[in-house]
Amino acid sequence: MTPAEQQQFFERMATQNASFRYYLPSKPDVGRFIDNLIRFLFPITQDCRAFTVSTADTYRDLNDKLSCLLKPLKEHLPVDREVIVERFFDLLPNTYDELLLDSQAIAAFDPAASGVEEVIAIYPGFYAIAVYRIAHVLTDLEVPLLPRMMTEYAHSHTGIDIHPNxxxxxxxxxxxxxxxxxxxxxxxxxxxxxxxxxxxxxxxxxxxxxxxxxxxxxxxxxxxxxxxxxxxxxxxxxxxxxxxxxxxxxxxxxxxxxxxxxxxxxxxxxxxxx
Missing domain, CATH: 2.160.10.10 (Hexapeptide repeat proteins)
Structure with missing residues (x-):
């Protein structure tokens, strides 16, 4: 393109960008938060180069990461994003209990499963359910679009498409x-x-x-x-x-x-x- 054509293209992009209603966190950041949260709840798998971090430090880091994910959506949130973060983590014990029941049901029903450890670490069905339950909490807290990003991340990894609503x-x-x-x-x-x-x-x-x-x-x-x-x-x-x-x-x-x-x-x- 000539410099004039480039400038015209850039202006057209700027006009379109200004018309978007929402801005969102990046897909890689959403995926990292999901995987780190599931690993926090169920630390069954470990990286070869992992270093020891306290549970409390990891918990605080996850709080910060969720706040960061919500930042681009702050104009569309029903309350301040820090309130949503606090409510989400207040509900995390309930989510944890639900996921334990899911893993136990899969392990009990599937003769190929050696136990809940295999289910949690390996089964795509459990992973998709876990991401759904995490995303559904945010849906109940009236967070737009981010829950769908989470379940679509799971969809891309498992082939299982569960709408967060x-x-x-x-x-x-x-x-x-x-x-x-x-x-x-x-x-x-x-x-x-x-x-x-x-x-x-x-x-x-x-x-x-x-x-x-x-x-x-x-x-x-x-x-x-x-x-x-x-x-x-x-x-x-x-x-x-x-x-x-x-x-x-x-x-x-x-x-x-x-x-x-x-x-x-x-x-x-x-x-x-x-």
């Missing part, structure tokens, strides 16, 4: 998890188990539906097997039900239901008779 009960289990999608207005009870490829989605994606309940409700003790798709804000899966693999469900079902997909399978020999 979703409501999820205790002892939640996502097994394998790749391709799981849980929409913004989904409500999930306690002791629910999801397998890979499950979608809790909406039947209508029109922008006019943004303030409506668009995603299903899953009651307690439900198991949903791989690649099942459950859609619609009025769809309720009754407690203690089992949804089989590849099911497409857009209507409510009663408690203790078994829903399964049937397909015709034809087996042919590859040998040719002469």
């Amino acid at each position: 979703a409501e999820i009960g205790s002892s939640f289990f996502v097994d394998h998890g790749t391709g799981v999608v849980i929409g913004e207005t989904a409500v999930i009870g306690s002791n629910v188990k999801l397998y890979q490829g499950v979608t809790l989605g909406a039947t209508n994606v029109a922008k006019s539906m943004a303030s409506k309940k668009r995603h299903p409700t899953i009651e307690d003790n439900v198991i949903i097997y791989a690649n099942a798709t459950i859609l619609g804000g009025r769809t309720v899966v009754g407690h203690d039900s089992v949804i089989g693999g590849n099911v497409w469900l857009t209507q409510s079902i009663e408690p203790y239901s078994l829903v399964y997909h049937t397909s015709q399978i034809e087996v042919r020999s590859l040998t040719t008779e002469h």
Whole structure:
């Protein structure tokens, strides 16, 4: 570009930049905060070159880092960012207890898990749930956009997409998890188990539906097997039900239901008779 073209481009960028409603922390900073917070809660993994830092010092550093993440959003926060930081960390013991229940549920249900240590350190399902629960606290504190940055960070690492606004009960289990999608207005009870490829989605994606309940409700003790798709804000899966693999469900079902997909399978020999 010529100097004149460069200047014109820079001015166009400046005009666009001035029109943005929000400024956000960087994605790497958000990711580091998430990973450091989870490691603080569950110090099972260690860096080879790690040096010893007291729990209290780490706790203070995490407080400072969250305050830094909130700084670009300060004009859009309901209260001062330091108040939000204080409230977030006041609620951290509750988040910790919820994550312990999640890890214990996964370890108890999955025969491949050797214990909660493996679940916490290795399982992508637990990691995605942990980031969701952290982000959901900030959602309840009316922090815009940052919670979504957190869950999208987990999404990029695990293939599990959980919207931070979703409501999820205790002892939640996502097994394998790749391709799981849980929409913004989904409500999930306690002791629910999801397998890979499950979608809790909406039947209508029109922008006019943004303030409506668009995603299903899953009651307690439900198991949903791989690649099942459950859609619609009025769809309720009754407690203690089992949804089989590849099911497409857009209507409510009663408690203790078994829903399964049937397909015709034809087996042919590859040998040719002469």
